[in-house]
Amino acid sequence: xxxxxxxxEAASEAAPSAASRPAVISIEDLRHRYDDRIALDGVSFQVQxxxxxxxxxxxxxxxxxxxRILSTLMIPSGGRALIMGRDAAxxxxxxxxxxxxxxxxxxxxxxxxxxxxxWHQGHLYGLSGSTLSKRIDEMLEHVGLADRAKExxxxxxxxxxxxxxxxxGLMHHPSxxxxxxxxxxxxxxxxxxLWQYLRALRExxxxxxxxxxxxxxxxxxxxxxxxxxxxxxxxxxxxxxLKHEIGGDVILLEAGDPDSVAQRIQRRFGMEAAVIGGKxxxxxxxxxxxxxxxxxxxxxxxxxxxxxKPTLExxxxxxTGHRFWTEANGEHQ
Amino acid sequence: MATQSTTxxxxxxxxxxxxxxxxxxxxxxxxxxFYRQRSRVVGVIASPLLxxxxxxxxxxTSFRSGSSAGxxxxxxxxxxxxxxxxxxxxxxxxxxxxxxxxxxGFLLSVLVAxxxxxxxxxxxxxxxxxxxxxxxxxxxxxxxxxxxxxxLLQLAAIVLTIFLVxxxxxxxxxxxxxxxxxxxxxxxxxxxxxxxxxxxxxxxFPLSGASGWLRIIMRANPLTYxxxxxxxxxxPAAQTSLPVASSIVVLLVFTLVMFGVAxxxxxxxxxxxxA
Numbered sequence: 217x218x219x220x221x222x223x224x225e226a227a228s229e230a231a232p233s234a235a236s237r238p239a240v241i242s243i244e245d246l247r248h249r250y251d252d253r254i255a256l257d258g259v260s261f262q263v264q265x266x267x268x269x270x271x272x273x274x275x276x277x278x279x280x281x282x283x284r285i286l287s288t289l290m291i292p293s294g295g296r297a298l299i300m301g302r303d304a305a306x307x308x309x310x311x312x313x314x315x316x317x318x319x320x321x322x323x324x325x326x327x328x329x330x331x332x333x334x335w336h337q338g339h340l341y342g343l344s345g346s347t348l349s350k351r352i353d354e355m356l357e358h359v360g361l362a363d364r365a366k367e368x369x370x371x372x373x374x375x376x377x378x379x380x381x382x383x384x385g386l387m388h389h390p391s392x393x394x395x396x397x398x399x400x401x402x403x404x405x406x407x408x409x410l411w412q413y414l415r416a417l418r419e420x421x422x423x424x425x426x427x428x429x430x431x432x433x434x435x436x437x438x439x440x441x442x443x444x445x446x447x448x449x450x451x452x453x454x455x456x457x458l459k460h461e462i463g464g465d466v467i468l469l470e471a472g473d474p475d476s477v478a479q480r481i482q483r484r485f486g487m488e489a490a491v492i493g494g495k496x497x498x499x500x501x502x503x504x505x506x507x508x509x510x511x512x513x514x515x516x517x518x519x520x521x522x523x524x525k526p527t528l529e530x531x532x533x534x535x536t537g538h539r540f541w542t543e544a545n546g547e548h549q
Numbered sequence: 550m551a552t553q554s555t556t557x558x559x560x561x562x563x564x565x566x567x568x569x570x571x572x573x574x575x576x577x578x579x580x581x582x583f584y585r586q587r588s589r590v591v592g593v594i595a596s597p598l599l600x601x602x603x604x605x606x607x608x609x610t611s612f613r614s615g616s617s618a619g620x621x622x623x624x625x626x627x628x629x630x631x632x633x634x635x636x637x638x639x640x641x642x643x644x645x646x647x648x649x650x651x652x653x654g655f656l657l658s659v660l661v662a663x664x665x666x667x668x669x670x671x672x673x674x675x676x677x678x679x680x681x682x683x684x685x686x687x688x689x690x691x692x693x694x695x696x697x698x699x700x701l702l703q704l705a706a707i708v709l710t711i712f713l714v715x716x717x718x719x720x721x722x723x724x725x726x727x728x729x730x731x732x733x734x735x736x737x738x739x740x741x742x743x744x745x746x747x748x749x750x751x752x753x754f755p756l757s758g759a760s761g762w763l764r765i766i767m768r769a770n771p772l773t774y775x776x777x778x779x780x781x782x783x784x785p786a787a788q789t790s791l792p793v794a795s796s797i798v799v800l801l802v803f804t805l806v807m808f809g810v811a812x813x814x815x816x817x818x819x820x821x822x823x824a
Contacts, residue, residue: 248820249820250821284822287661288660288661288818289657289660289661289822290818290819290820290821290822291818291819291820292820293820305818308818309663309665310663312661312662312663313663315661317657317658317661319654319657319658321654321657322653322654323654323655323657323658324654324655325578325582325653325655326653327582327585328578328581328582332581335574336574336575336577336578337658337662339570339571339573339574340570340571340574340658340659340662340664341662341663342567342570344570384658
């Protein structure tokens with residue numbers, strides 16, 4: 217990410233026209249329940265054309281469920297999911313033509329070469345002959361695997377396999393690309409490359425990209441975000457907008473008795489103070505000035521104090537009242 | 550990733566994909582994956598040969614001589630059943646690849662492609678059919694060694710029978726494998742009715758010798774018609790309970806039904822995760 221400001225400008229420029237354009241992805245009151253558990257509880261949002269849209273949430277928040285429904289692998293128990301006006305439940309084949317999908321799990325056949333993987337993929341989308349061979353060369357070049365075209369995918373590194381995966385998803389020039397936690401298992405360099413590539417796709421080819429992630433730093437790079445928690449949409453907006461709503465700085469205090477300090481801060485300063493993860497957490501404008509007041513008010517009780525600009529994690533805490541990673545959702549699914 | 554240096558063609562993929570291209574590509578993948586695994590190739594070629602050696606030395610000396618018209622010897626009797634058995638095992642077990650594809654994730658990318666679901670069944674099933682039929686043919690190549698000769702027309706009918714048996718059983722294997730998530734479970738289910746299916750097909754003992762209730766089961770067993778058809782074609786003099794043409798028609802119907810079952814399985818979309 218170069219800086220936060222350009223992203224914000226781009227988003228605010230796009231905002232007026234976004235309302236008039238029809239949504240590319242439309243999620244309408246989407247509900248899903250597995251046997252014993254509600255995975256999605258009435259989620260609605262829309263993604264505009266050529267947006268890099270992030271779906272952020274901890275494990276078990278419902279984002280994988282939403283991804284499965286959008287990619288037509290499963291029908292929802294209620295509500296609708298549409299891409300380019302095609303209903304995922306009613307017109308799966310119509311929708312499938314619009315999308316390229318990159319799964320979190322591997323979907324390339326490692327017993328085949330890179331080129332063979334793309335060859336089969338092309339056939340599944342009706343490409344053949346010289347059009348297909350041209351496209352294969354092009355895509356391999358594009359993801360930097362041209363010199364490895366004839367090698368078996370099982371000899372590739374994780375980053376290379378992921379790139380092949382991406383090439384596979386883009387073989388047929390989809391107008392919408394869905395990616396489920398695409399950077400899982402990648403080293404930081406490969407991660408950065410992938411995100412640069414997604415940005416380029418959106419800017420140069422106007423591909424609408426929806427990407428799920430549980431990583432805050434990845435979510436920061438999206439044009440807009442939907443934050444899910446326990447099957448519900450808890451926040452929707454650009455990363456900058458979302459952080460702005462916190463209003464000021466986030467102050468964290470470490471104290472011997474955080475609960476009592478929090479109560480006394482509430483009484484004395486008339487502001488919300490919560491204890492999260494053993495620390496007292498406050499949101500306050502001009503935090504740097506405020507901390508001197510706090511330290512003076514509770515002499516000797518405060519062990520450490522920090523002031524920071526709000527992060528997306530703060531947005532999550534602000535909206536849900538608990539941390540992004542908790543004991544409950546730390547376990548898988 | 551070199552994003553700036555390359556140009557991107559803007560021609561979008563055709564919006565309609567037929568059934569042939571995706572079927573072909575899935576079929577071809579089965580074949581490629583097969584011949585790249587040397588042990589599988591060895592197994593497919595060696596098992597009919599091994600079978601021959603065992604049969605040849607076990608029954609051969611005692612039964613080979615004097616297979617004149619009218620009287621059938623046990624080796625001759627057993628031959629069509631052995632052919633069916635080889636085809637049966639290979640057909641069904643190749644569909645273990647459905648479970649592997651699901652586990653390895655390849656199936657996911659096929660499922661989200663705008664491919665007719667029938668093409669998925671057709672491609673996978675034809676892949677297994679090809680391998681099973683090849684094995685059947687290898688076994689068939691030794692028929693002259695036991696004094697069985699056939700003309701081209703008979704050969705064509707034999708190949709058709711082998712193809713139908715292979716295809717229907719592979720489709721059955723597909724339908725069983727589709728909802729499963731472990732190859733162990735697949736083995737368990739297969740063994741449960743694969744062996745009885747073969748034992749009660751007339752491969753070991755004739756229909757006419759079976760008691761009443763057993764005969765009903767054998768009549769209902771589609772594999773019986775494969776064995777009967779082959780026997781009728783290989784030994785025109787042998788007694789079969791049905792004309793060869795009728796057996797082939799029954800096989801054809803069974804093949805269509807099995808394909809239909811597999812198709813319904815793949816087409817079923819539920820609120821459960823597909824993979």
